[in-house]
Amino acid sequence: MNDKELIQKVIEGDETALNDLIDRYSELVLNTCYGFVRHHEDAEDIAQEVFVQFYSSIHKFRGEAKLSTWLYRIAMNSSIDFLRHQKGRKKREVADYRDELESIATPSPEEKLLEKERKTVIQKAVDSLPDKQRKAFVLSKYQELSNKEVAKIMKRSISSVESLLHRAKLKLQEKLMDYLDKNI
Numbered sequence: 001m002n003d004k005e006l007i008q009k010v011i012e013g014d015e016t017a018l019n020d021l022i023d024r025y026s027e028l029v030l031n032t033c034y035g036f037v038r039h040h041e042d043a044e045d046i047a048q049e050v051f052v053q054f055y056s057s058i059h060k061f062r063g064e065a066k067l068s069t070w071l072y073r074i075a076m077n078s079s080i081d082f083l084r085h086q087k088g089r090k091k092r093e094v095a096d097y098r099d100e101l102e103s104i105a106t107p108s109p110e111e112k113l114l115e116k117e118r119k120t121v122i123q124k125a126v127d128s129l130p131d132k133q134r135k136a137f138v139l140s141k142y143q144e145l146s147n148k149e150v151a152k153i154m155k156r157s158i159s160s161v162e163s164l165l166h167r168a169k170l171k172l173q174e175k176l177m178d179y180l181d182k183n184i
Contacts, residue, residue, distance in 0.1 A: 026051075028071065029075045035139070036080065037079050037082060050075045054071065054074060080135070129168050133171065147162055
């Protein structure tokens with residue numbers, strides 16, 4: 001069944017249809033949440049809340065955009081709300097498991113430390129971007145969405161998203177060059 005048919009069945013009270021939609025979009029929602037909060041357990045909690053919000057407001061879905069776009073938007077807003085509530089608390093350092101590659105040779109403790117430091121520096125630089133630039137960057141680079149998809153989610157024009165991404169890259173380059181200058 002397609003999304004519209006499943007949504008109609010959910011509205012009619014079909015729990016199997018709801019489970020089908022959750023199965024279809026759970027990875028997308030979880031990855032979106034993780035892209036913002038950078039902590040797997042928090043991302044799982046937020047993803048559950050996203051599906052609770054989705055279910056409670058499914059009757060409002062008008063079908064003007066794809067369901068995935070609507071879910072991205074809910075996931076993005078829920079993640080940002082979570083981060084707002086987390087401000088002031090000690091930030092967690094979490095390795096980006098998606099970037100880790102398994103290899104035959106075990107990295108030395110020094111290599112592990114350098115890699116952890118690199119990821120922390122990059123994440124701090126991304127976190128320091130202005131809000132709109134950070135949202136566009138995370139959706140584009142971490143979630144690998146097209147500029148058109150990012151524009152729909154952020155309710156902006158494609159050229160505006162391209163501009164946000166360009167400014168984000170320049171700021172990241174500047175911040176990372178400062179770091180390299182201080183540490184080389």
